[in-house]
Amino acid sequence: MDGVTVIDHPLVQHKLTIMRDKETSTAGFRQLLREIATLLCYEVTRDLELSLTEIETPLETMQAPMLTGKKLVFASVLRAGNGLLEGMLDLVPSARVAHVGLxxxxxxxxxxxxxFKAPDDIADRLTIVVDPMxxxxxxAVAAVERLKERGAKELRFVCLLAAPEGVERFRGEHPDVxxxxxxIDRQLNEKGYIVPGLGDAGDRMYGTK
Structure with missing residues (x-):
């Protein structure tokens, strides 16, 4: 699909399978979501700009690459988005955080x-919106619209699972994201849940119904 990247790394797929299993515990689900978030973050930030800076190793001076350009904002769609947020902050602890409660x-x-709460300088940062489903x-459409209203200009959306219907709707509303x-699973059921899916990510992460 245009504008959609499916991250099929074996570790991601293995951990996702365990998360789908209804017998996986709340603690296990939460830990796996955090681990997958780190792997997803690795992919969504693959093209961040680098510049060379001079450092001294124990042996000599060298020109070494470091991140440059725009800083990051991780925008969590509450409440389930926080499961992905924690794993991403493990990898990029200096990122600013926005919260969109929906x-x-x-x-x-x-x-x-x-x-809704977002950094004042969000217009100057790359905003990565996170929501498991x-x-x-x-x-997702409402969250991105709200962030754009606040000034976000460059956005990316990261999720664990998607339905074809959701992808089509999101790309129709925000083709720039x-x-x-x-x-990408088979479809939505009559209640709007992804099938085969993994159930309600928030409930499974926090042990609620």
Whole structure:
């Protein structure tokens, strides 16, 4: 699909399979999500710009590459996005963090905002939006729209699982925002859940229903 990168690294796929298993514990699910987030972060930041700087090793002076250009903002779509956020911060601890609080109305499946907080300089940073599931895409579309209203100009969206319907909707609303995911599953069911999927990521991560 245009604008969509499926990260099929063997470690990602192995960990995702364990997460899909309904017998995986809450603690195990949470740990695996954090580990996969680090691997997804590795891929979504693959093209960050580098510049050379002079350093001294124990043996000699050299020109060595370091990150340059735009700094990062990780934007977590609450609450499940925090599971990906923690793993990404492990890899890039200096990144700023935005939070977009949205819940899905159980009847209409539309996204309802209840919280928003983002860095003032978000316009000058690459914003990576994180949410484990891209199902109907209602929450993802609303989150990206809110971040754009705040000034975000360069955005990427990272999820663990996506449905074809969600990908189509998101790309239709935000064709300028690339999607990075570990898998695109078969479809949505009548309740708007991804199948075969892994259930509700937030509930499985926090042990709630």
């Amino acid at each position: 819940y899905r109305d159980p009847k209409t499946l539309t996204a309802v905002e209840y919280y 891209l199902a109907t895409a209602n929450s 690339p999607i990075y995911t570990a898998a």
